Amino acid sequence: MNEHDAQPTADREQAVAGEPQQAAEENGAQVSTDVTPAGAPEEAAIPELVIISGMSGAGRSTAAKCLEDLGWFVVDNLPPALIPTMVELGARSQGNVARIAVVVDVRGRRFFDNLRESLADLDTRSVTRRIVFLESSDEALVRRFESVRRPHPLQGDGRIVDGIAAERELLRELRGDADLVIDTSSLNVHELRAKMDAQFAGDEEPELRATVMSFGFKYGLPVDADLVADMRFLPNPHWVPELRPFTGLNEEVSAYVFNQPGAKEFLDRYAELLRLIATGYRREGKRYVTIAIGCTGGKHRSVAVSEKLAARLAAEGVETVVVHRDMGRE
Numbered sequence: 001m002n003e004h005d006a007q008p009t010a011d012r013e014q015a016v017a018g019e020p021q022q023a024a025e026e027n028g029a030q031v032s033t034d035v036t037p038a039g040a041p042e043e044a045a046i047p048e049l050v051i052i053s054g055m056s057g058a059g060r061s062t063a064a065k066c067l068e069d070l071g072w073f074v075v076d077n078l079p080p081a082l083i084p085t086m087v088e089l090g091a092r093s094q095g096n097v098a099r100i101a102v103v104v105d106v107r108g109r110r111f112f113d114n115l116r117e118s119l120a121d122l123d124t125r126s127v128t129r130r131i132v133f134l135e136s137s138d139e140a141l142v143r144r145f146e147s148v149r150r151p152h153p154l155q156g157d158g159r160i161v162d163g164i165a166a167e168r169e170l171l172r173e174l175r176g177d178a179d180l181v182i183d184t185s186s187l188n189v190h191e192l193r194a195k196m197d198a199q200f201a202g203d204e205e206p207e208l209r210a211t212v213m214s215f216g217f218k219y220g221l222p223v224d225a226d227l228v229a230d231m232r233f234l235p236n237p238h239w240v241p242e243l244r245p246f247t248g249l250n251e252e253v254s255a256y257v258f259n260q261p262g263a264k265e266f267l268d269r270y271a272e273l274l275r276l277i278a279t280g281y282r283r284e285g286k287r288y289v290t291i292a293i294g295c296t297g298g299k300h301r302s303v304a305v306s307e308k309l310a311a312r313l314a315a316e317g318v319e320t321v322v323v324h325r326d327m328g329r330e
Contacts, residue, residue, distance in 0.1 A: 046127055047073075047090035050101040050200075051083070053174055054134030055167060056153055057144045059184045059192050060103050063134060066196040067101040076103045080115035087127055106154065106170045115174070130287070133171075133178035135223055137185040138164055180288040183224035186325055198321040199288060208278050209319045211290045214248070214306040216298030216326040225292035227277070229270060231301040234260045238300060247327055248303025257304040267305065271312045278318065298326030 050072070052063050061076065068074040075086060083102055090097035104115065122129055136144075138161060145152055145160050152163030154170075175181065180199060184192055199209055215222050217232070237243040237253050246253050257263055274291070281289060293309065295301035303324050310322045 045091065045095055045098065046125065047087055047097055048099045049083075049087055049122070049127055049129040050099075051129065051131045052101060052103045052134070053105060053131065053171065053178075054182075055136055055141060055164070055171070056105065057141045058134035058136040059182075059187075059189075060105070060134050062189055062192050063132060063182075063196050064101060064103050066193045067099075067200060070197070070200055072099045072101045072200075073097045074101045074103070078102045078104060080104050080118045083115075083118040084121045084125070087122065087125070106167055130179040131174065131177060133175050133181045135175070135181055135183045135185075137183075137223070140185040179286070181224045181290075183222060185223070191323075195321065195323075198319070208282055208286075209288050209321075210310075210313055211288075211321045211323060212306045212310040212313070213290060213292045213323045213325055214298055214302035214327065215292055215294050216296060216302070216329070217294050218296060219298065219326050219329065221294070222290070222292045222325065224290050226289045227274075228292045228294060229305075231293060231295040231305055234263055234295075234301050236296060236300065238297070243300070246300075247324075248300045248305070248307065249327075253300055254304040254307070257301050258308070263305075267308055267312070271309065274309075274313065275316070297330050298324070299328075299330055303327055 050067065052060050052067075054060055064074045064076060073090070078086060083104075086100060086102065090100050119129070141152075141164050142160050152160045152167070154166045155163030182192065182195055187195070195211070198211075213222055213225065217230075221228065234257060237246075237256050240256065243250075243253050243256060248254060248257065258267075278289070281287075291309070293302045293306045306322055306324070310320045313320045
């Protein structure tokens with residue numbers, strides 16, 4: 001994210017997107033105007049629900065704004081205990097509020113107790129719900145908070161890192177339950193919006209959505225990866241002088257990579273393995289998967305293989321986004 005996206009959610013978390021969220025009270029007023037009057041028939045469609053949470057400064061308000069732009073009804077900083085009430089109001093709106101996104105965070109001290117109770121309540125009503133969790137590294141979060149000279153909402157009299165550590169502990173269980181985890185450590189606002197658009201845009205929900213991410217091991221593993229594959233078993237084009245300046249997007253580099261022993265076999269067998277895994281993911285209700293493909297610097301081998309793998313997945317009907325995390329860093 002850019003340097004302006006660290007403002008904590010206690011001030012409606014303006015900084016990530018650079019745009020203020022509408023007040024929860026204003027959103028509530030909009031709902032009340034759409035609610036079916038007393039005594040009117042209440043046939044209704046239960047709204048689809050997305051719960052946006054994650055680390056303060058990791059991009060919650062940017063994610064929420066993206067869904068708002070896609071036509072979702074967004075409520076920022078809604079107490080978890082009120083989520084079932086919000087869904088009920090949406091159900092009584094005669095279809096005017098069909099998709100609701102709620103931003104929740106750790107400002108309430110009984111956050112997890114209330115949220116667990118609310119999620120259990122929603123499950124009894126068969127509400128279709130998803131949890132989106134925004135993650136970021138400690139270094140990125142500290143940099144964002146310091147750039148706007150704001151305290152972390154949980155740091156108290158301690159340091160920013162103390163607040164971050166406390167928040168990670170409080171959110172640990174929710175992160176494990178999330179349907180989609182997005183690591184924003186190296187993303188800017190536009191890249192985060194592109195990820196959200198890829199997951200939520202469109203009228204029809206695909207069975208499975210995949211992000212294929214190339215990366216360099218020397219820059220660290222992607223924390224939001226579900227699966228990781230290592231391309232360092234292939235010769236490195238970096239040591240071929242005429243290929244060194246280019247990336248894996250170049251046809252000559254890609255041809256060099258896939259002419260190496262084992263490259264095509266790996267692609268075939270890994271694609272077959274992913275078909276097996278995808279079947280299991282669908283069966284278990286998992287809709288999003290991040291597949292990380294790594295090499296030393298994230299410039300040649302991982303980029304070339306990511307492109308080919310993404311094309312395979314797309315050809316098999318999996319909606320796929322390609323992200324080259326470290327390309328251009330050298």
